[in-house]
Structure formats: structure tokens, C-alpha cells
Amino acid sequence: MTVIAVLGLGEAGGLLAAGLVEAGATVRGYDPRMPAPPGVVPTGSDAEACAGASVVLSVNSAADAVEALRESLPGCATGTIWADLNTATPSLKERLSALGANVLRVVDVALMSPVPGRGLATPMTMSGPAAEELAGVLRGFGASVDVLDGPVGAAATRKLLRSVFYKGMAAAVVEALEGARAAGLEEWLRDNIREELIRGNAATLDRLVDGSRRHAVRRRAEMAAAAELLGELGVPPRIAAASRDWLEDLA
The missing domain is CATH 3.40.50.720 (NAD(P)-binding Rossmann-like Domain)
Incomplete structure (x- = not known):
């Protein structure tokens, strides 16, 4: 046994x-x-x-x-x-x-x-x-x-890279909803996020990656404004600020 x-x-x-x-x-x-x-x-x-x-x-x-x-x-x-x-x-x-x-x-x-x-x-x-x-x-x-x-470590590498996406996405959703709650718009944003997740398909990944590179300058300014808004609402803009910085690098 x-x-x-x-x-x-x-x-x-x-x-x-x-x-x-x-x-x-x-x-x-x-x-x-x-x-x-x-x-x-x-x-x-x-x-x-x-x-x-x-x-x-x-x-x-x-x-x-x-x-x-x-x-x-x-x-x-x-x-x-x-x-x-x-x-x-x-x-x-x-x-x-x-x-x-x-x-x-x-x-x-x-x-x-x-x-x-x-x-x-x-x-x-x-x-x-x-x-x-x-x-x-x-x-x-x-x-x-x-x-x-x-070798040992190969499985951990795959899991953690996957976690960057899944847990990062979850953190972005939590931060956005915190801001929406402070602005009195939580239910509206929840419905919006649900619709986006349902609408996602095989082309969504390419659209996210290619769009971020192609429109990095404009999106960097947008996320800078979003981070500023969260700050005004009393919500720490951790994900929004990181997105702004990534788009700055892509630009």
C-alpha cells in the first residue's frame, strides 16, 4: 500500500x-x-x-x-x-x-x-x-x-507567468470597482465589465496586445488621467499607474 x-x-x-x-x-x-x-x-x-x-x-x-x-x-x-x-x-x-x-x-x-x-x-x-x-x-x-x-522550476515558471495575467486582471477589476464605488457608479461598471468578458473571443488577445502598442501614446495619457481620477476619489491607483508606466515604455 x-x-x-x-x-x-x-x-x-x-x-x-x-x-x-x-x-x-x-x-x-x-x-x-x-x-x-x-x-x-x-x-x-x-x-x-x-x-x-x-x-x-x-x-x-x-x-x-x-x-x-x-x-x-x-x-x-x-x-x-x-x-x-x-x-x-x-x-x-x-x-x-x-x-x-x-x-x-x-x-x-x-x-x-x-x-x-x-x-x-x-x-x-x-x-x-x-x-x-x-x-x-x-x-x-x-x-x-x-x-x-x-527541470525543477519549469512548472513554477508556467504557473507564475499565468498568474501575472489572471491575478493582474483580478487586481485591475478590484481597483476599477473601488473607484466606481467611490464615484457612485459601481453597478454601471460591473455591468460593463460583465459585457466585455462575455464578448471576449479568440481575437481579444491580439486586439489587446496590438492596440496597446499601436495606441501607446494616447492610452498612456488616458491612464495618467485615470490614475489621477482614482487619487481624487481616494483610491490608490496601483494598477492604473502601472498601466500608465507600461504604456510609456511601449511608446
Whole structure:
């Protein structure tokens, strides 16, 4: 029977651990702040959780990733697959690989959508020499995995570049609605944004990129005015100012 350790039993880690248990894996878990979900064997430390596990899923945070690996090493057998699922830079993933090199086979895992609502079926992208082996293990429990032909850090690179768009777009929407709320126009702008998102199609990307380059001078002035308006409304123009600066560079 496959034994998997899950370090970090918060929202994402707890759901993944529970899904693995339901699929038939023996799961050992550790989190100093969260109790283990039903069916997960609770342990008292990272190293204790890793004892006897052939796969370790590190799902704590980028800030805790290095310490979790260091604390776990005494409990890990040589050849253990260490899957880092934290949202972190490629350089941090490479550092983890170097720190565990004599004992662990580190795999860079990027969760490509929120875990709530999907659990173990959350799309994962993996890279690193042991990625195919890890993918085989997790697919056996129902996981959705895409393996990249690349080193540790390749999966993190793709996720973070995608995040620039998705999270950046979300931040732009939040900032625009804050300004609209201050101006008494929130419902109007919400309807406008909804219509634009519905109208988007395959040509939208080219229109956004080409239009920004072709009309950079005019749009730079427009975003300078938009940033000024937000300031007058008492809303910090973080995204508007960044857009103004990008258009200045394009011009």
C-alpha cells in the first residue's frame, strides 16, 4: 500500500490528503496548526510524518518550504519523492532540489486552479527528473497531472507567468470597482465589465496586445488621467499607474 506524507493540512493540503485517503492511500499528515482530516494518520513533526512514506507532498507555503524540507530529512528514506506544491519562484524550487539532493528526488508541482471544489482532481503541472514517476503514483489515485519535459522550476515558471495575467486582471477589476464605488457608479461598471468578458473571443488577445502598442501614446495619457481620477476619489491607483508606466515604455 502506498504511503504518502502530506505536510500542511490547511485548505489545499487538507483536501488533497482527504482525497488520497478516499482513493485508498495511507496518508500521514503534519500541521502544527491544523488537525488531521478523518482517515489521515496524525503525527507530531515533519520528520515523523515522512517516516515510511515513498512520496511527500509539501503543501504549506513558500515561506515555510525550505524549513519543512530541512525538518523532514531525518525521517525520509533515500530516494523519497519530495513534491513541492507551494506557489514559489523557480529559484526556490531549485534550492529545494539542491538541499535534498543526497536523499530526496524533488519534483516541482504547480496547482493550476483552486483546490476547493476539485480536491485531488485539481489540475497539476509537474517538472523534474522524477515527475513521471510521481505522476504515475498520483494518477493511480485519480489525480489530473500534466508532466513537462523540463527541470525543477519549469512548472513554477508556467504557473507564475499565468498568474501575472489572471491575478493582474483580478487586481485591475478590484481597483476599477473601488473607484466606481467611490464615484457612485459601481453597478454601471460591473455591468460593463460583465459585457466585455462575455464578448471576449479568440481575437481579444491580439486586439489587446496590438492596440496597446499601436495606441501607446494616447492610452498612456488616458491612464495618467485615470490614475489621477482614482487619487481624487481616494483610491490608490496601483494598477492604473502601472498601466500608465507600461504604456510609456511601449511608446
